[in-house]
């Protein structure tokens with residue numbers, strides 16, 4: 001099983017190192033090969049997604065990704081900014097389905113900004129379409145406005161678009177995922193204003209006919225943003241487009257106490273995937289050894305489950321993470337009174353130790 005390891009920028013290298021440590025501790029036949037991506041690749045090769053990095057990702061069975069981005073690249077032309085690396089990987093690898101679970105661990109209930117009774121036991125799945133929408137719409141650019149409110153002034157434009165097959169394939173995955181969970185899909189759109197959203201709503205409704213056991217509700221994105229903080233547990237699977245999914249998944253992440261806990265999987269039509277924490281590169285804390293590696297470690301677990309067909313190893317990692325939380329170990333982002341504050345490396349080591357213990361229990 002070949003894994004491309006792309007640590008990236010900011011805290012990326014630190015957190016990926018811990019996930020690699022955990023993967024190695026499993027003693028599976030894994031081949032790990034690293035390559036620079038994002039700002040790190042721009043520094044080394046003049047491009048955020050050099051051909052060799054893309055080729056490595058294409059040849060691998062799965063990709064483990066850290067994070068990209070740093071304010072120091074904000075002045076670069078858009079095509080060379082670190083973010084283009086992750087967008088390029090999503091597009092080139094056809095990773096259209098982004099699974100972002102938001103799970104509130106019992107031990108971290110108090111870390112949420114919401115009342116414990118609202119988030120305790122929270123388990124929702126955001127399924128974000130990842131290769132369409134305004135992120136990849138053409139044309140895009142700048143020009144002089146010929147109409148609108150200020151003709152003659154400079155204007156910028158991006159294009160929101162969705163095609164029927166793009167919506168169909170993500171809708172199928174949403175209903176299938178809900179079928180294995182609590183059987184409810186909330187499709188989020190802005191169909192009261194946008195035609196792309198009306199097509200989205202129509203197609204999701206049509207696909208739903210094939211999944212009678214799953215309940216479907218439609219919700220406007222502004223209302224969804226509100227309901228997520230009002231009654232988050234009323235959701236099971238949320239399926240939505242690229243832009244709305246970007247925003248709502250950050251909101252959902254914060255319900256669980258820390259975005260530092262949340263993994264994600266971005267899959268193609270064959271189940272090959274890229275796995276990355278839901279959070280970003282956090283340049284403000286990079287190199288300090290204090291970042292939370294658990295989202296990346298849990299992303300490695302998702303990789304074992306979805307792309308490498310190793311569900312037992314995935315479950316072991318997840319149990320090991322539960323166990324370190326139960327032991328009271330916390331990085332700064334999830335720390336609270338009475339817990340032991342640990343750094344990135346110590347957290348990774350603790351997961352490895354817990355993993356070995358659960359392995360022994362499973363074996364004996």
Ligand code: IPM
Pocket residue numbers: 069083086087246
């Ligand atoms: C995410 C990030 C990316 C996105 C950025 C880094 C391009 O915010 O994965 O959610 O907007 O998709």
Ligand code: MG
Pocket residue numbers: 246247250
């Ligand atoms: Mg985002």
